[in-house]
Amino acid sequence: MDYPSKVLAKAVEEISGLPGIGKKSALRLALHLLKQPENIAIDLGDALQKLVIDIQYCKECHNFSDTEICDICAQEKRNDALLCIVEDVRDVMAIESTGKYRGKYLVLGGKISPMEGVGPNQLNITSIEKKLEKNVQEIIFALSATMEGDTTAYYIYKKFKNFNAKFSSIARGISVGDELEYADEISLGRSIQNRIPYDESSS
Amino acid sequence: MDYPSKVLAKAVEEISGLPGIGKKSALRLALHLLKQPENIAIDLGDALQKLVIDIQYCKECHNFSDTEICDICAQEKRNDALLCIVEDVRDVMAIESTGKYRGKYLVLGGKISPMEGVGPNQLNITSIEKKLEKNVQEIIFALSATMEGDTTAYYIYKKFKNFNAKFSSIARGISVGDELEYADEISLGRSIQNRIPYDESSS
Numbered sequence: 001m002d003y004p005s006k007v008l009a010k011a012v013e014e015i016s017g018l019p020g021i022g023k024k025s026a027l028r029l030a031l032h033l034l035k036q037p038e039n040i041a042i043d044l045g046d047a048l049q050k051l052v053i054d055i056q057y058c059k060e061c062h063n064f065s066d067t068e069i070c071d072i073c074a075q076e077k078r079n080d081a082l083l084c085i086v087e088d089v090r091d092v093m094a095i096e097s098t099g100k101y102r103g104k105y106l107v108l109g110g111k112i113s114p115m116e117g118v119g120p121n122q123l124n125i126t127s128i129e130k131k132l133e134k135n136v137q138e139i140i141f142a143l144s145a146t147m148e149g150d151t152t153a154y155y156i157y158k159k160f161k162n163f164n165a166k167f168s169s170i171a172r173g174i175s176v177g178d179e180l181e182y183a184d185e186i187s188l189g190r191s192i193q194n195r196i197p198y199d200e201s202s203s
Numbered sequence: 204m205d206y207p208s209k210v211l212a213k214a215v216e217e218i219s220g221l222p223g224i225g226k227k228s229a230l231r232l233a234l235h236l237l238k239q240p241e242n243i244a245i246d247l248g249d250a251l252q253k254l255v256i257d258i259q260y261c262k263e264c265h266n267f268s269d270t271e272i273c274d275i276c277a278q279e280k281r282n283d284a285l286l287c288i289v290e291d292v293r294d295v296m297a298i299e300s301t302g303k304y305r306g307k308y309l310v311l312g313g314k315i316s317p318m319e320g321v322g323p324n325q326l327n328i329t330s331i332e333k334k335l336e337k338n339v340q341e342i343i344f345a346l347s348a349t350m351e352g353d354t355t356a357y358y359i360y361k362k363f364k365n366f367n368a369k370f371s372s373i374a375r376g377i378s379v380g381d382e383l384e385y386a387d388e389i390s391l392g393r394s395i396q397n398r399i400p401y402d403e404s405s406s
Contacts, residue, residue, distance in 0.1 A: 002299065004274065004292060005267040011254040014247040019235055020228075030254060031291065032222055040220065041255040045248035047210075047217040051233060052244040054210045064208040071207065088234065089207060096205065 062107045062124045064089050072096070072105060079103045081137040083128070085156065087111050087149075091142060103140070106131070111143060111152040120155055128156065132163040141169040171196075265310040265327045267292050275299070275308060282306045284340040286331070288359065290314050290352075294345060306343070309334070314346060314355040323358055331359065335366040344372040374399075 003009035008030060015026035033041040057063065058070035065071070072078065072092070082103025086092055092105050108123040128139070139160070143149035157167050173191030174183050183191075206212035211233060218229035236244040260266065261273035268274070275281065275295070285306025289295055290313060298304050311326040331342070342363070346352035360370050376394030377386050386394075 002296065003267075004261075004295070005258060005269050007250075007253050007257045007269070008267050008292075011250045014250040017243065017247070018232055025223075027293065029221055031293070033251065033255060034258060038255045041251045044217040044220070045250075045252040047214045047248075048236065048244045048251075049248040050210050051214040052236060052241045055208060055237060058207075064206075064211050066208050066210070089211075090230065090234070092207070093205065 061105045062109060062127070063092055063105065077102070080135050082140060083131055083136045083138070084140045084142050085128070085153075086142050087144065095142060103138075108152065111148040112155055113148045113151075123152075125156060125159070128160060132160055132165055136165060138166040138168060141167070143169075145172055264295075264308045265312060265330070266295055266308065280305070283338050285343060286334055286339045286341070287343045287345050288331070288356075289345050290347065298345060306341075311355070314351040315358055316351045316354075326355075328359060328362070331363060335363055335368055339368060341369040341371060344370070346372075348375055 003012065008027075011030045011033075012023060012026045015021060015029055016023050021029070033044075056065050056067070058065040058073055059068055060073040061070060063070050063072070067074075079102055082101075084095065084101060084103055084105050085108060086095070086105055087108055087110060089107065092107060095101050095105075106124065106128060108125065110118050110123055112118060112120055112123070132139075139156070141153040141156070143153055153169065161167070171194060172187060173194065174180065174187060180188065206215065211230075214233045214236075215226060215229045218224060218232055219226050224232070236247075259268050259270070261268040261276055262271055263276040264273060266273050266275070270277075282305055285304075287298065287304060287306055287308050288311060289298070289308060290311055292310065295308050295310065298308075309327065309331060311328065313321050313326055315321060315323055315326070335342075342359070344356040344359070346356055356372060364370070374397060375390060376397065377383065377390060383391065
C-alpha cells in the first residue's frame, strides 16, 4: 500500500510488527491516535519506552519488580519451603488471585521448546538449585498442560531429583462447573486416575 | 489485577486504551515487547510520538501529507474538474489502488453523525465551496453506504446544489463475483433501478 505520508507509513509499519496486528488494523489504530488529543500517543510512546528501559527483575524469583526483591519474596509470612515453578508473570498473577497459595515462586521466563529454539539454558533453572540447597522442601510445577510444559517439568525433575525434596504438580482434571459429557477424555481420564478422598468440604 | 511492577502496569494501561485491545491482550503485547531487543519498543514509541507531532495535512485536499500540497494534488495531469468527496485517507488509498480515477479528492475527515457528536462544522466542508468557485464541474460522493454517509452526502448536496455543477455518487449494486441469490435485497433493488447500458466491454 502507498501511504500519503512517511510518518504515517512508519507508524503503521512499527505497529504492525506487534503479534496479531496486521497492516489494516495498524492503520486503524494510527488513525484513532490522530483523532485523539496529542498527549494520548505521547504517553503511550513514553510508557512503551520506559517499559523496556526501566523494567527490573526480582533477584529471588525472577518476576518483574520495581525493587531488587519483589513484594511477594519480601513477605515474611510466606512459606519458604514451598517453591512454585511457573512460566511467566501472568501465571504468578493468576495463582495469586486465587488466594490459595502462601509459598514462594520461581519464574522460568518461558518453557523448553525446541521448535521455538528455547533450551534449558535460556530459562532461570540454575537458581532452583540454590534454593534447594537452602530450605526448599517441595517443588510444585504449575506449567501449561502441553508438550512443552511437560518437557520442562521432566527436565527439572531429572536434574534435581537427588535433592531431598518432594516434587508435585498442580492437579489436572475437570474444571469446576463442567459437565462430564463435554469434558475431553484425557482430562477425564487423569481426573479418575488422580481421584482424591471425598470429604464434605470439597463439594 | 495487581501487576508486580509499576512500569508494566502503566504500559498495560496505556496499550489497553487503544480500541479493541483489552487488559489481557495489552499484557500479552507488553510481554512480547519485553522479550524482543530493546530497540523494537523504542522505535515503536518514537514512531507513535512522531506520528502525532509531525503529521501534516495537504492544504488542498486535507489528506495526510509530508508537504504543503500532497502528491496527488500536485500532479498536473489530474483532472481539476472532478472532485471526489471521501471520509478519510483509507478511502483515498482504496480508490487510488483501483487506478480508475484521475480527478482530485477532498477528505472530509469523518461523516456527519449526531450519535458520535460529529456535526458539519467539524468536517472540511467549507473548502468545497472554494473549489466550486474555481473550476470543479462534478462532485462525486464516495461515502459509506450507511445512514451517516447518506446524511453527509445529502447535506453537501443541499448546501451547494445552486452552484453550476453535477452531483454523482459511486454506484451501489452487486459486487463483481457475487451470486444474485445471496445478495441483499436493497443492493439488488438499487442495481435494477440504476441499471446501465450493456456493452461488450463491461462483462
